[in-house]
Structures are given as structure tokens and as C-alpha cells.
Amino acid sequence: MTVHGFGFPQGRIEVICGPMFSGKSEELIRRVRRAIIARQRVQVLKPAIDTRYSESHVVSHSDVRLHASCVATVRDLYAAIHPRTEVVGIDEAQFFDEELVAVCNSLANRGMRVIVAGLDMDYRGLPFAPMPRLLGVAEIVTKIQAVCMECGAPASFSQRIKGGDSTVELGSSERYEARCRRHFEPEEARQMELLRARAEVLRVPTTLDA
Numbered sequence: 001m002t003v004h005g006f007g008f009p010q011g012r013i014e015v016i017c018g019p020m021f022s023g024k025s026e027e028l029i030r031r032v033r034r035a036i037i038a039r040q041r042v043q044v045l046k047p048a049i050d051t052r053y054s055e056s057h058v059v060s061h062s063d064v065r066l067h068a069s070c071v072a073t074v075r076d077l078y079a080a081i082h083p084r085t086e087v088v089g090i091d092e093a094q095f096f097d098e099e100l101v102a103v104c105n106s107l108a109n110r111g112m113r114v115i116v117a118g119l120d121m122d123y124r125g126l127p128f129a130p131m132p133r134l135l136g137v138a139e140i141v142t143k144i145q146a147v148c149m150e151c152g153a154p155a156s157f158s159q160r161i162k163g164g165d166s167t168v169e170l171g172s173s174e175r176y177e178a179r180c181r182r183h184f185e186p187e188e189a190r191q192m193e194l195l196r197a198r199a200e201v202l203r204v205p206t207t208l209d210a
């Protein structure tokens with residue numbers, strides 16, 4: 001079935017990447033919603049390990065949500081795609097293995113629009129799993145920034161903070177903040193120093209995490 005202008009869009013890969021709290025899921029949701037409005041057949045998938053908020057939704061930090069299927073592996077993801085699907089959304093792509101690159105290519109070659117969102121770097125500032133190679137094969141790359149929790153500058157890094165601080169923790173012993181290059185500090189001892197210095201300036205527990 002080929003209908004000019006409508007029906008199958010041209011197959012392509014779009015990658016949305018950036019640090020935590022940069023709005024990647026929100027941007028994925030926005031694009032998928034527009035496809036739904038255009039009456040395209042859409043499927044959204046995410047790795048089963050990401051059970052942060054919901055088993056069956058893609059949820060942004062600002063609580064915008066969209067139905068999603070959880071799949072354990074890239075093979076399961078591939079098997080879950082219906083042949084008539086036109087738009088495939090994949091969230092938290094950094095948790096899938098390198099096989100995701102071949103699968104995205106294959107889906108795009110079949111005429112599907114594949115929109116992939118994920119962290120491009122881990123908390124050490126190193127490229128995260130399949131993301132670097134996905135960026136290499138994508139037609140469209142959107143790298144978005146968050147806001148540095150230290151200085152308010154645009155932030156591209158995800159800082160991991162282990163316990164210690166009096167700020168809100170998301171149900172785990174680890175907490176994350178977006179940081180600019182100047183305030184990103186992968187080394188733990190140095191990080192604790194920075195936190196203590198900031199606690200003295202603020203004197204009040206912050207609850208900026210959302």
C-alpha cells in the first residue's frame with residue numbers, strides 16, 4: 001500500500017538524546033502524539049528494566065504519559081512490531097544492547113519512522129551502550145540540554161550523587177542531577193565536597209528533583 005502524501009511516511013531514524021531531566025521522553029511523547037493525530041499506526045516500546053514510574057507507559061519527569069509495551073530484549077522488541085505499524089517510538093534506548101542499531105535500521109528500511117529516545121552518556125560521562133552507533137546511522141539527531149543544578153547553565157551531563165544529601169531521593173540510594181561541563185564531576189570524593197559546599201550556601205534542604 002503506497003499512498004502519496006499519506007499512509008506510510010518515509011522510513012527514517014530519529015534520535016532524541018541528552019542528559020537526565022532534559023525532556024527526552026517528553027519530546028518523544030510530543031512526536032508520537034502528533035503521529036497519532038495524523039492517524040498513523042503507532043507503537044511505543046521501552047525496556048522492561050525501566051520500571052521507574054509505570055510498567056506500561058512512557059512517562060516524562062513532568063508526568064506526561066503515553067501507553068508503551070515493555071520488552072525484555074531487542075529480539076522481543078523486533079518480534080512485537082506489527083507489520084502495518086508506521087511509527088515506532090522507543091524510550092530509554094540506552095538500556096538495550098547494540099543489536100538495537102540493526103533492528104532500527106531494518107525497521108526504517110521497511111518504511112517505518114523510528115523515533116528513539118535515550119541517554120547519550122552515562123553518569124561517568126561515557127557514551128551509553130547503543131546510543132553512539134544509533135546517532136551515527138540516524139537521519140535526524142536532536143540533542144537536548146537540561147539545566148545545571150549548580151549554576152543554571154545548559155547541562156549535558158548526568159551527575160550521579162550517592163545518598164548523603166538531604167534532597168528528595170527517587171526510591172533508590174542513588175540520585176541524579178543534570179550538570180554543565182564545569183560542574184560535572186564523575187569522581188565521588190570530589191562530588192561530596194561540592195555537595196557540602198552547596199549545602200552551606202543553601203542552608204535549607206532542596207526539593208528541586210521532580
Ligand SMILES: [Zn+2]
Pocket residue numbers: 148149150151152153179180181182183
Ligand atoms: Zn554548571
